[in-house]
Amino acid sequence: MTALNSKIFVAGNRGMVGSAIVRQLETSGHTNIITRTRTELDLTNQQAVLEFFQTEKIDQVYLAAAKVGGIVANNTYPADFIYENLMIQCNIIHSAHLANIQQLLFLGSSCIYPKLAEQPMKESALLTGTLEETNEPYAIAKIAGIKLCESYNRQYGRDYRSVMPTNLYGAHDNFHPENSHVIPALLRRFHEAKLNNDKEVIAWGSGKPMREFLYVDDMAAASVHVMNLDKVTYDENTDPMLSHINVGTGVDCTIRELVETVAKVVGFKGQIKFDKTKPDGAPRKLMDVGRLKSLGWQYSVVLEDGLRLAYQWFVDNQNEFRS
Template sequence: MHYSDKIYVAGHRGMVGSAIVRKLEAEGYNNIITLSSRELDLRNQLAVAEFFETEQPGYVFLAAAKVGGIVANNTWRADFLYDNLMIESNIIHHAYKSGVKKLLFLGSSCIYPKLAPQPLKEEYLLSGLLETTNEPYAIAKIAGIKLCEAYRDQHGCNFISAMPTNLYGYNDNYDLQSSHVLPALLRKFHEARENGDQEVTIWGTGAPLREFMHADDLADACLYLMKHYNDRSPINVGVGEDISIIQLAEMIKALVGFKGRIVLDATKPDGTPRKILDVRKLHSLGWRHKISLQEGLQQVYEEFVTMRNAERSEASSPFTIEHSPKSVA
């Protein structure tokens, strides 16, 4: 991939897509295509076909998706399945039709069976039942992997798939109804401290183990894989270390400076008991993560505080500010 090659980053407004764009720009790539959902609805087959026919990108990072935490996944099950199937099907098919040289599809660690052995190896895919709460999203991501494999098998396309672990980072979603656990906890503890609350309630028993990776590390891995990985099988992208939800909550509590207590609501679902990726395949290629969880938490909390202060400043302004709706892509 040359610095002047035309590169399409699908989902550039999201946490992962924006991290990929920042990484590409920092490395000197200067021909990056980014379109918002207002300009291109990736669920619309005709619109996607016209885009690829007109733009003719050489490389595609497929980071566009409808994403969310356990509440969102379990509530909008049809939306998560339909939207993600349409997005990935349209992009992968028309990447093939327009002769894209290479495409990287980003899946998710939730593709693996709920009770698969840990750490999760790539070959565990489709070896057991999925976690119920995010089954529609997982099925859509599995379909994306299989699409990449099928277009490679039938048409010789160099389409690869990477399976990232749980992510956090700049430009994250802090909506408590749709966010993932880490940003949700950051917001909860921050608001509890500001409000002088005596306790913060978190879902489940606190026992589940999760692996967390900064989106900037994932972006670095994506560029590395685009340059160095050409295999048919998916590859895990993670840090190889996990932490319990209660340990994460304690870390965030200390970071934020909340002095109250943590209450566990065991009536709420835990999800998968443990989810950590086996990243030996990725390490064997020569790539490892750089940002520690403590360092990454500090970075995103500083961004969150800055964002909240900006929102308050806007709210107190006498001028009306129009906000763009969140893009599914």
């Protein structure tokens, strides 16, 4: 168990996942959490990151910083997604090693798995098939992050771990009308439709694909849990597949079911139509979370309850989302 006065750096603390990890650590009694804004520390600047680690004498790192977005953003800015994520990961992981930091947790994404991977997706499915085209650059960057952690563990004996979350949502999500993920995009769209007394809302795709969603505070709790697993339990030499661990609910729903639940939570009474000319993405993305359960953790927030929490946060902070 990590000492409560250990110096912990949370990279990406202003993002949805990073801010949730900070909340989780604070709730657990940690008193020495180090954060930096983007203007204070450019994580794509190798020299700046190295100097930060050498100066601050960090004990533990949560690597939650990343450039993220939905289907539209991934299709529109593929170069940005692969470049920025590779740079952030390489700089933090390598600099942590050079600064002799032994513990690091890297947060990846379920998109690392092949588009047509057997469902539910096990950790062993990594690199067994072709990726989903719409977010391939982002996925390749995340796979590189896993392999960076594995490689520093193998060559230098580091304890760098990786967790692969399913689709996340919650407080501090990105509610941009074009560049956000499906849940924040739907919450905003239905909210504005309700305010405008619109008679219908158009959702992208056929509604048939199935997706799994995890409330971000559950993800934060899982991250801290995995970081604190005993080294012997986690040792990749004992079990190679523990080089990364799936984090999710193990439960999925159709996009149609999600859309209808969002409409219910928001209180939209109009019609819902699906634009089948828009891309669906992968037909199904469900995580096999058996490994994480065997290590003593499972989710606690069911989807409708989480959507209500996320919607309330959006309503309370909507002045930030006028664009």
